Amino acid sequence: xxxxxxxxxxxxxxxxxxxxxxxxxxxxxxxxxxxxxxxxxxxxxxxxxxxxxxxxxxxxxxxxxxxxxxxxxxxxxxxxxxxxxxxxxxxxxxxxxxxxxxxxxxxxxxxxxxxxxxxxxxxxxxxxxxxxxxxxxxxxxxxxxxxxxxxxxxxxxxxxxxxxxxxxxxxxxxxxxxxxxxxxxxxxxxxxxxxxxxxxxxxxxxxxxxxxxxxxxxxxxxxxxxxxxxxxxxxxxxxxxxxxxxxxxxxxxxxxxxxxxxxxxxxxxxxxxxxxxxxxxxxxxxxxxxxxxxxxxxxxxxxxxxxxxxxxxxxxxxxxxxxxxxxxxxxxxxxxxxxxxxxxxxxxxxxxxxxxxxxxxxxxxxxxxxxxxxxxxxxxxxxxxxxxxxxxxxxxxxxxxxxxxxxxxxxxxxxxxxxxxxxxxxxxxxxxxxxxxxxxxxxxxxxxxxxxxxxxxxxxxxxxxxxxxxxxxxxxxxxxxxxxxxxxxxxxxxxxxxxxxxxxxxxxxxxxxxxxxxxxxxxxxxxxxxxxxxxxxxxxxxxxxxxxxxxxxxxx
Amino acid sequence: xxxxxxxxxxxxxxxxxxxxxxxxxxxxxxxxxxxxxxxxxxxxxxxxxxxxxxxxxxxxxxxxxxxxxxxxxxxxxxxxxxxxxxxxxxxxxxxxxxxxxxxxxxxxxxxxxxxxxxxxxxxxxxxxxxxxxxxxxxxxxxxxxxxxxxxxxxxxxxxxxxxxxxxxxxxxxxxxxxxxxxxxxxxxxxxxxxxxxxxxxxxxxxxx
Numbered sequence: 023x024x025x026x027x028x029x030x031x032x033x034x035x036x037x038x039x040x041x042x043x044x045x046x047x048x049x050x051x052x053x054x055x056x057x058x059x060x061x062x063x064x065x066x067x068x069x070x071x072x073x074x075x076x077x078x079x080x081x082x083x084x085x086x087x088x089x090x091x092x093x094x095x096x097x098x099x100x101x102x103x104x105x106x107x108x109x110x111x112x113x114x115x116x117x118x119x120x121x122x123x124x125x126x127x128x129x130x131x132x133x134x135x136x137x138x139x140x141x142x143x144x145x146x147x148x149x150x151x152x153x154x155x156x157x158x159x160x161x162x163x164x165x166x167x168x169x170x171x172x173x174x175x176x177x178x179x180x181x182x183x184x185x186x187x188x189x190x191x192x193x194x195x196x197x198x199x200x201x202x203x204x205x206x207x208x209x210x211x212x213x214x215x216x217x218x219x220x221x222x223x224x225x226x227x228x229x230x231x232x233x234x235x236x237x238x239x240x241x242x243x244x245x246x247x248x249x250x251x252x253x254x255x256x257x258x259x260x261x262x263x264x265x266x267x268x269x270x271x272x273x274x275x276x277x278x279x280x281x282x283x284x285x286x287x288x289x290x291x292x293x294x295x296x297x298x299x300x301x302x303x304x305x306x307x308x309x310x311x312x313x314x315x316x317x318x319x320x321x322x323x324x325x326x327x328x329x330x331x332x333x334x335x336x337x338x339x340x341x342x343x344x345x346x347x348x349x350x351x352x353x354x355x356x357x358x359x360x361x362x363x364x365x366x367x368x369x370x371x372x373x374x375x376x377x378x379x380x381x382x383x384x385x386x387x388x389x390x391x392x393x394x395x396x397x398x399x400x401x402x403x404x405x406x407x408x409x410x411x412x413x414x415x416x417x418x419x420x421x422x423x424x425x426x427x428x429x430x431x432x433x434x435x436x437x438x439x440x441x442x443x444x445x446x447x448x449x450x451x452x453x454x455x456x457x458x459x460x461x462x463x464x465x466x467x468x469x470x471x472x473x474x475x476x477x478x479x480x481x482x483x484x485x486x487x488x489x490x491x492x493x494x495x496x497x498x499x500x501x502x503x504x505x506x507x508x509x510x511x512x513x514x515x516x517x518x519x520x521x522x523x524x525x526x527x528x529x530x531x532x533x534x535x536x537x538x539x540x541x542x543x544x545x546x547x548x549x550x551x552x553x554x555x556x557x558x559x560x561x562x563x564x565x566x567x568x569x570x571x572x573x574x575x576x577x578x
Numbered sequence: 579x580x581x582x583x584x585x586x587x588x589x590x591x592x593x594x595x596x597x598x599x600x601x602x603x604x605x606x607x608x609x610x611x612x613x614x615x616x617x618x619x620x621x622x623x624x625x626x627x628x629x630x631x632x633x634x635x636x637x638x639x640x641x642x643x644x645x646x647x648x649x650x651x652x653x654x655x656x657x658x659x660x661x662x663x664x665x666x667x668x669x670x671x672x673x674x675x676x677x678x679x680x681x682x683x684x685x686x687x688x689x690x691x692x693x694x695x696x697x698x699x700x701x702x703x704x705x706x707x708x709x710x711x712x713x714x715x716x717x718x719x720x721x722x723x724x725x726x727x728x729x730x731x732x733x734x735x736x737x738x739x740x741x742x743x744x745x746x747x748x749x750x751x752x753x754x755x756x757x758x759x760x761x762x763x764x765x766x767x768x769x770x771x772x773x774x775x776x777x778x779x780x781x782x783x784x785x786x
Binding site: 032033034035036037038039045047048050051053054055057058061087151152153 | 591592599600601602603604606607608609610611612613615618624627628631632634635636638639641642646654656657658758761765772
C-alpha cells in the first residue's frame with residue numbers, strides 16, 4: 023500500500039479532439055454583462071424627464087404606484103412624495119416616460135384625480151378601486167420646465183377641446199364656482215373655467231367655456247345671466263315660478279340666450295367679453311346705454327327709501343337710487359334729503375329717440391339736461407311714492423304733476439337736479455294734519471261751558487214744570503176724563519143716540535136696495551126710461567132646471 | 579500521518595469521474611475513459627475559470643433580478659408590482675413573518691451565501707492556502723446542498739401565475755425579474771458544480 027507501485031495493466035485513455043475550448047465559458051459572463059448593459063441602456067433610453075409637482079396634500083398619492091395619465095394612457099409614475107420644508111405643501115417626484123417628454127413644458131397642468139361627489143355630479147369613480155392618479159393636460163408651449171404646481175381641482179376644460187372661451191363680467195360671483203354649468207335653452211353646453219376678482223376689486227371676471235359645436239350659438243348680442251336663482255313673479259296671469267334645473271338652483275349656473283327681436287347673429291369670437299346679468303329679465307332688457315346721474319332734494323322724511331330703490335318715469339323703470347344723504351339748510355333750518363339716482367335715458371326707448379330728434383330739430387343740445395329742462399317746464403317732478411303700503415318702501419316717481427308750482431331750472435348745473443313735490447302719502451298726511459288742526463281749533467271748552475249753563479237752565483225749567491205745571495195738568499186730565507166718560511155714556515149700545523143711529527142706517531139700507539133694483543131694471547130695460555115699466559116677465563123665467571143643469575154640468 | 583500518501587496525479591494515474599475507472603495518465607489532450615467515454619481529467623477542466631466566469635455572470639444577473647419586479651398581483655383594479663425584497667417586506671408587514679423569513683432565506687440569503695462561499699473557495703484555492711481546509715470542504719458541500727433551494731421563488735411565481743387567474747378579481751403575472759433570478763440561481767448551481775473541491779486540498783503542506 024505504502025509502495026508507490028503503479029499497476030502496469032491499467033487501461034490507456036482514449037484520446038479525442040476536444041470539442042469546445044474551455045475559454046468559451048467566458049462568453050457567459052460577457053452575455054450576462056451584455057444583458058445587464060442592455061437593461062441599463064434600455065432604462066436610460068426610456069427614462070424621460072423627472073419633474074416635481076407640488077400639491078396641497080398627498081392624499082391618494084402612492085410613491086412607486088400612482089401613475090400619471092394623459093387621456094387615460096400612463097405617461098409616468100410618482101416615484102417619491104416628500105413634505106416641503108415649511109410643511110405647507112407636498113412635492114411629488116414624477117418620472118415621465120421618454121415618450122412623454124413633451125409634458126415637461128411650461129403650460130402643462132397636473133391634478134390629482136380622486137373620486138369627487140358634488141352637486142354638479144360624480145367624477146373619478148373608477149379611482150375608488152384603482153386608487154388616485156395624476157391627470158395631465160398639455161398645452162402648446164415649447165418651453166421646458168420641471169417644476170409644477172398641481173391644481174387642486176381638475177381643470178374644467180382640457181386643452182384642444184373644441185369650443186370657445188368667453189369672458190363674463192359681473193358684480194359678484196353669486197353661487198357660481200369652477201365647473202358650474204353653462205346652459206343654453208336648458209341644455210348644458212359648457213362650464214365655468216375660472217373666476218377672479220377684477221384688479222380694481224370692483225367686480226368679478228369669469229371665464230366660461232362653451233363646447234363645440236354649441237359655441238356658435240353665442241353671438242355678439244347674446245346675453246348671459248346667472249341662472250342660480252328661483253324667479254318668482256306674480257303677474258296678471260298668476261304666480262310664475264321660473265328656474266333652471268334643480269341642480270342649478272342649488273349649485274349655481276350660467277345661462278345665455280339671444281335677446282328678443284332683431285339682433286346681430288354673427289358668432290362671437292374666442293375670448294369675447296360679455297356682461298353677466300343677475301337674472302333673465304334684466305339680461306333680456308334692451309341695453310341701458312350711458313347711465314346719467316340726477317339729484318333730487320326732498321324736504322320731507324324719506325323713511326322707506328333705500329339705495330337701489332327704483333326710479334320710474336311714468337311707470338317705466340328708468341333708473342335706481344344710488345345715494346341718500348341728509349343736508350342742512352341754514353336759511354330754513356331744515357334737513358332736506360338729497361337723493362342721488364342713476365338713470366338710463368335709453369330705457370325710455372322710442373320716447374327717448376323722439377325727444378332727442380326733437381331737441382336736435384329745435385337746435386337744442388341733445389343733452390339730457392336740456393331735454394329735462396323742457397320736461398320740467400311742463401310739470402315734470404320727482405315724487406317719493408309708497409311702493410308697498412305694508413312695508414312702507416318708497417320709490418321715486420318722475421311724473422307730470424298738473425298745476426305744479428313753477429321752479430327755476432338751470433340746465434347748466436351739474437349734476438342735473440330735478441325739482442320735487444311731496445309724495446302722495448305725504449300729501450295725505452298733510453291733509454290729515456290740516457283736518458286735525460281744524461278740529462283742534464274748535465272751542466270745545468267754551469262749548470262745554472255753554473252747554474253746562476244751558477243744562478242748568480233746563481234743570482230750573484223742569485223744576486218749575488214739576489212744581490207749577492204738573493198739578494194743573496192733573497186737574498186738566500181729570501176734566502178730560504169726565505168728558506170722556508160722558509162721551510162713553512152717549513155712545514153706549516142702549517143709548518137713544520145709538521138707537522136712532524141704527525134706525526137711520528136700516529132706512530138707508532132699504533133705500534139703497536130699492537135703488538139697486540131700479541138700476542138693475544134700467545140696465546136690462548133702458549127703454550123703460552122713455553116707455554115706462556113693462557109688464558112682468560112670463561113665469562117660466564123662475565123655472566129652476568137651467569141653473570141646476572149648468573151647475574151639474576160643471577161637475578165632472 | 580497521511581502526509582506521505584501520494585496523489586494519483588503523482589503516480590501518473592487518472593480516475594474517471596463518471597464510472598470510477600482508473601487509467602494511466604498519458605498527459606494527452608482530450609483523454610477519454612476507455613469504458614464510458616466520458617472525458618478524463620485530473621482536476622475538473624478549467625475549474626477555476628469556469629466557476630469564476632459563471633459566478634460573475636450570476637452576480638451580474640443578480641442585480642436586475644433584485645431591481646426589477648418579479649411578480650404583478652392585480653386585484654380589482656389595484657395593481658401591485660413586487661420585487662423580491664418588497665415582496666418580503668410586504669409579507670412581513672401584512673402579518674406573515676414566517677413566510678417572509680422563508681422567502682428571505684431562499685431568495686436573498688442563499689444566493690448571497692453562494693456568492694460569498696464560492697468566492698471564498700475560489701480565492702483560497704487560487705492561493706492554495708492551507709487555511710481551514712476541512713471547513714472549506716464543508717462549506718462547499720453546504721453550497722451544493724442548498725443551491726437549488728433558491729429556485730423556491732421562481733416556483734412560487736410560476737405556481738401562482740398558473741393558479742391565480744380570476745380575471746379582474748385577481749391575477750398574478752410574472753415579470754422579467756423572475757427570469758433573471760432564475761438564471762442567477764441556475765448559474766450559481768453551475769458554478770458550484772464546476773468548482774472542483776479537490777482544489778481545496780491541492781496545497782501540499784498540511785494534508786490533514
